[in-house]
Amino acid sequence: NVAHGLAWSFYLGYLRLVLPCLQDSIEAFCATHWASRPFRGRGSRKLLILVPLNANISHKLEDEDHNIRFYDNLPNNEINRAGVRGRVYKHSVYSVMDENGKAHECVVEYATPLLTLYSMSQESSAGFGEPERRQQVLLFYRTLQEILEHSLECRNRYKLILLNDKHDEDPHFLSKAILRHLEQQQ
């Protein structure tokens, strides 16, 4: 079950390493961006992880929805990993505009392992096709949810956002989905 292993890999090789220092990174970021005062108001200090059911992932969020703009990257985090000296882990900060034109900053990215699920479903030799892919995305989501709920290093530092692709024709589908989740944390 590919999704099971990818969820564990995402947790063990990434979330468990980066979430404990996310708060500090955001604070360092706010100190160097004091003029524009990001992360005030409804902005979230958790890592928002987007999980689209169709595993259709963009490399730039602003390509999905013009109410989303790339703001800047958080400071780099360097960790020695498996022979790579100072491997870089970083997150991007986006500014998301609501219907009143107000901007909210958040640290958001897609769950990268979904790119693997998508590509595997396109490679005949990889062993599964498009019909199984949706199943695998759901299994990934549920496995990850389960792992993260029991993780001390990750607790309260993330938000998993499952995106139902049925509303894809709405040009502001993504910003609205993100804003709904930001609101829920008040």
Added chain:
Amino acid sequence: NVAHGLAWSFYLGYLRLVLPCLQDSIEAFCATHWASRPFRGRGSRKLLILVPLNANISHKLEDEDHNIRFYDNLPNNEINRAGVRGRVYKHSVYSVMDENGKAHECVVEYATPLLTLYSMSQESSAGFGEPERRQQVLLFYRTLQEILEHSLECRNRYKLILLNDKHDEDPHFLSKAILRHLEQQQ
């Protein structure tokens, strides 16, 4: 089968992205390190990927064998991936000394997904234990070998080095294993 998905993920989400520009990175590296003349002689211009059967991975190769020294990192490669702007991919160059005291430079690292296999075998809720782990490492190695042999982007740009941990007591086991593989390319 966790190892199957991890091998595909390692190819689709990493090797397929970085191997095509490895040669250029090494050339840029040699241009900025001209005084010490690295990669002459027996040094390899392929990515050496270490696959230890026991999945026991160090974060710094020099901790494993004092005949190995960290030389420097190749230039960073920045790619926009799944919402992370300019995600950094880099490799470390090591200097490996042979029995005659001669140094050979190479780009080498452990296969990162083995860290996931190792950690999963330690987590009771992940679904497999130490006895299955060796099987999974072999499956990972064979699947990866199969994928890479059929890959146009990766052909001739890598070398998979399966490390049998039976010789772990030899303090120069790792440098000798690497040098054997460098020799094979003449």
